[in-house]
Amino acid sequence: MQSHEPVLSVDLTAIQANFSVVQSLVGPAVGVSAVVKSDAYGLGLERVIAPLWDAGCTSFFVASLKEAISVRRHLTQADIAILEGLLKGSMKVYRERRLTPVCNTLAEVVAATSEAIPYALNLETGFGRLGLRFEELRSLIHLRRQAPDLVMSHLACADDAANAHNRVQKNRFTGMCAMLAPSTPRSLVASAGVFLGADYHFERVRIGSALYGLNNAGLTPNPFKPVVRLTARLLDIRQIHRGERVGYMGAFLADRPTRLGIVAIGYRHGLAWQVANRAFAQLAGWSVPIIGRVSMEYCAIDLTDMPAKLARVGAWVDFISATAPAEDMARSAATVPQEILIRTGASCARRYRQAPTGRHP
Structure with missing residues (x-):
């Protein structure tokens, strides 16, 4: 299921x-x-x-x-x-x-x-x-x-x-x-x-x-390997007209015909409310803006600039990845990446890539 x-x-x-x-x-x-x-x-x-x-x-x-x-x-x-x-x-x-x-x-x-x-x-x-x-x-x-x-x-x-x-x-x-x-x-x-x-x-x-892959010292390149990836399902795709608004209080105003994606992640899952109109997600290798206010269970992304054939309902959208680290989301949310990990880890399903096993005394 x-x-x-x-x-x-x-x-x-x-x-x-x-x-x-x-x-x-x-x-x-x-x-x-x-x-x-x-x-x-x-x-x-x-x-x-x-x-x-x-x-x-x-x-x-x-x-x-x-x-x-x-x-x-x-x-x-x-x-x-x-x-x-x-x-x-x-x-x-x-x-x-x-x-x-x-x-x-x-x-x-x-x-x-x-x-x-x-x-x-x-x-x-x-x-x-x-x-x-x-x-x-x-x-x-x-x-x-x-x-x-x-x-x-x-x-x-x-x-x-x-x-x-x-x-x-x-x-x-x-x-x-x-x-x-x-x-x-x-x-x-x-x-x-x-x-x-x-x-x-x-x-x-x-x-x-x-x-956990965080680069507190801001070193370039980051000497640590990325550890986490945060993904959520694309639930719906819809077209809105120029002049239409998106989300609570109409926080986003479309200045062109806009292809809108609705994603099953919100502040209940640790996606910070503050990232609205400030942060980006990734879909099929394309960077897409998070638009309108983040709500409890959902957020909206702007799919207009990516090829329509790549945006399909049911696809996974990345919010943290190797190319979009937790530090990026933290800056958009005016917080620290440690808070991002703790909030998302406590609220989302966790899946593990297994390490080689040994004997644990």
């Missing part, structure tokens, strides 16, 4: 390749962790982790304890760190399932060490979010508590290599880490930060966006 549900296709082999790209960039002395938080950026946590393990990834960062338990269910030997911090009522779960909370406050560190729970320590170096500040770290040193398994922070401006705040944060991080045991592994950068240079890599990098 033919379905009108949009499809987000995920290339698991490309995710493996992108992990290997980062490994080659940082070299064998630097560990590479996979950030699979928020259901692997909407692409399906349980489908993504096994191919990453097969590619050589043994360390994973997740958003929540629930996600950590899901990873542990499939990967019994992986190192799993939980970004949400320490949940005091879950000490037994951390211990029995060998899960590592990322402690974001001094109180969390005290609670973890009181129960002899291994932990990672997050430092606030200028992001303005979570983590211990300098004075809190100094207090921790005086408490003489169990040392963390990893000390980490996060760059606010890594997407902009020329931004001076990157070096400010790196210097703060280096200085704060010097207060800890010199053998404590350090991690500062995520995907874009890898390209700031080896002095930012420390002992571990944490890669999320890059795994």
